[in-house]
Amino acid sequence: MRTLTLVFLVIIILSGSCREKPVETVIMTVRGPVPAAELGQTLSHEHVLVDWAGAGETGYHRWNRDSVTDVVLPWLQEISELGVTGFADCSPAYLGRDPLLLKELSLRSGIHIITNTGYYGAVNNRFIPPHAYRETAGELASRWIDEFENGIDNTDIRPGFIKIGVKEDTLLSELHRKLVRAAAITHRRTGLVIKSHTGGDMPAFDQLNLLKEEGVSPGAFIWTHAQSGTMPKIVEAARMGAWISLDAVNISAAEGPHGNHDLYISMLSELKKEGLLHRVLISHDAGWYDAGEPGGGGFRGYSDIHRFLIPGLMEEGFTAGDIEQLMVANPARAYEIMKRLAD
Numbered sequence: 001m002r003t004l005t006l007v008f009l010v011i012i013i014l015s016g017s018c019r020e021k022p023v024e025t026v027i028m029t030v031r032g033p034v035p036a037a038e039l040g041q042t043l044s045h046e047h048v049l050v051d052w053a054g055a056g057e058t059g060y061h062r063w064n065r066d067s068v069t070d071v072v073l074p075w076l077q078e079i080s081e082l083g084v085t086g087f088a089d090c091s092p093a094y095l096g097r098d099p100l101l102l103k104e105l106s107l108r109s110g111i112h113i114i115t116n117t118g119y120y121g122a123v124n125n126r127f128i129p130p131h132a133y134r135e136t137a138g139e140l141a142s143r144w145i146d147e148f149e150n151g152i153d154n155t156d157i158r159p160g161f162i163k164i165g166v167k168e169d170t171l172l173s174e175l176h177r178k179l180v181r182a183a184a185i186t187h188r189r190t191g192l193v194i195k196s197h198t199g200g201d202m203p204a205f206d207q208l209n210l211l212k213e214e215g216v217s218p219g220a221f222i223w224t225h226a227q228s229g230t231m232p233k234i235v236e237a238a239r240m241g242a243w244i245s246l247d248a249v250n251i252s253a254a255e256g257p258h259g260n261h262d263l264y265i266s267m268l269s270e271l272k273k274e275g276l277l278h279r280v281l282i283s284h285d286a287g288w289y290d291a292g293e294p295g296g297g298g299f300r301g302y303s304d305i306h307r308f309l310i311p312g313l314m315e316e317g318f319t320a321g322d323i324e325q326l327m328v329a330n331p332a333r334a335y336e337i338m339k340r341l342a343d
Contacts, residue, residue: 029160038112042085049098164182176203204223221243282326
């Protein structure tokens with residue numbers, strides 16, 4: 001009962017705080033631009049659909065939008081009832097991105113869904129299209145910029161961030177350096193934030209250094225899966241101005257009684273102590289309707305943060321303002337369209 005009471009308290013607090021942020025900039029959603037002040041409580045790293053077939057085989061023919069909607073919509077309605085109004089879908093091109101599906105889900109759930117442009121180089125480049133090997137960073141950027149300016153795949157749906165991926169535990173390969181440079185060029189033209197599947201310390205700082213060479217500020221970079229890094233380097237990156245994405249919250253579906261609840265409480269408490277909560281994003285990296293599995297396979301919902309993590313944080317002394325910072329203010333600032341250039 002105490003946990004349930006805390007959940008409802010958080011919903012009330014956050015619902016009120018959403019109205020207080022002044023309208024200054026916009027977020028690009030699948031339904032068009034939305035004032036940053038209206039994005040509201042946001043899950044900043046989730047997935048609706050994924051297709052593991054690889055760049056050479058994937059395509060819209062691999063799934064049925066109505067079938068995906070039947071599975072995913074109830075999970076979105078669940079978090080809508082918990083107060084979530086923003087949702088960043090992080091499945092990139094050649095890995096299950098479907099802007100028309102996302103728009104339908106957005107219309108039916110009422111949630112502002114953000115899609116992306118860019119290419120995902122992790123998993124041994126399985127999801128990199130052939131042209132990316134031969135084209136220059138500038139040529140790749142031209143493709144991504146075109147999606148922002150003219151829409152994705154002959155639709156009027158535009159991306160709200162750049163999604164790239166690199167190998168998680170080493171320095172960047174030449175191909176991945178090209179992806180980062182292409183992302184930098186795209187950011188300088190569009191103001192879209194760069195969200196990179198990164199993982200550990202080494203590729204994170206390699207990317208930050210390369211972005212600096214390209215004239216892009218750390219504030220334009222989201223270190224995705226930063227929970228795989230070390231706390232000293234996470235703190236260093238946050239102090240530089242990078243966004244720290246702690247995005248694998250898994251409590252109800254994990255093995256063991258509490259999943260990774262204690263890990264996230266510990267990391268967030270440390271970042272609060274360092275005065276860096278204003279650089280942190282939290283999410284589940286959940287969902288994952290699998291196009292290659294009957295009925296989409298096992299689907300993990302998006303509610304653990306509200307049902308477990310936020311009440312746990314409040315029991316550890318986090319304030320309503322801290323929760324508003326993590327769930328409302330930070331996602332709006334991270335995803336607002338704004339050119340963030342190096343000094």
